[in-house]
Amino acid sequence: MKSKAVNSLSLLAYFLVIIGMTFIVFNSIILLRTHEQIPVQDITDNPSFDKKDLPLKEGEWFGVLIAPSQNKKVPIYEGTSSDILSKGAGHYSASASPEDSDNTIISGHRDTYFRFLKDVSKNDKIIIQTKKGIFTYRIRKTDIVSASADNILTPKSRPILTLTTCFPFSYIGDAPDRYILTADLIKQEINK
Structure with missing residues (x-):
């Protein structure tokens, strides 16, 4: 009797180890892909940006x-x-563009493109490069808010960058909160 219980527990333990290893390997593959050099269009490959091209x-x-x-x-x-x-x-379409004196909102997934946000610090720089120019921001603060919070959509009277992603970073499934990074524009180089 004792032997059957031990065998059943051993079988269950092996099964859980296999499931766990499969999960780890699958997530490792996803993380490795996000750490590869992401192909990014070269700014010089894009034609000049005219007012007729707006909105995107x-x-x-x-x-x-x-x-x-x-x-x-x-x-x-x-x-x-x-x-x-x-x-x-993704640029939140209802928000401003970096050349505007308002709130530019950009979102990304916490488990792929925005995973690095967990490692940024206050005063680090974030650069947004568009067809219009190069915009350099300094991180002012980070916050964690409820997924239902909509105050990040509030227009601002000065140019700021808001980056959003789900939180916690290690959560599996639909995360209950949002990680919000706020940065102030410190330099802009507008293309002529």
């Missing part, structure tokens, strides 16, 4: 987010649908 259509290339302290480059596309966020970060 959903899914169109918006720019590149660069985090120098983390050695990361993330492509940004217009919109925040799941298709868009599967290939990079």
Whole structure:
């Protein structure tokens, strides 16, 4: 009797180990892919940006987010649908563009393109490069808010960058909170 119980527990333990290892390998593959050099369109490959090109259509290339302290480059596309966020970060269409004196909101998945946000620090720089120019921001603060919070959408009277992703970073499934990074514009180089 005791032997059957020990065998059953051993079989269960082996089964759980196999499931756990499968999970670890699968997640490792995903993480390795996100650490590979992400192909980013070169700014010089894009034609000049005219007023007639505004607004961008959903899914169109918006720019590149660069985090120098983390050695990361993330492509940004217009919109925040799941298709868009599967290939990079997404510019929230109802928010401002970096050249505007308002709130530019960019979102990304915590388990792929925005995973590096867990390692940034106050005063680190974030650079947004678009067809319009290069915009350098300094991180002012990070917050954790409820997934239902909508105060990040509030317009601002000065140019700021808001990056959003789900939180906690290690959560499996739909995370209950949002990680919000706020950065102030410190330099802009507008293309002429």
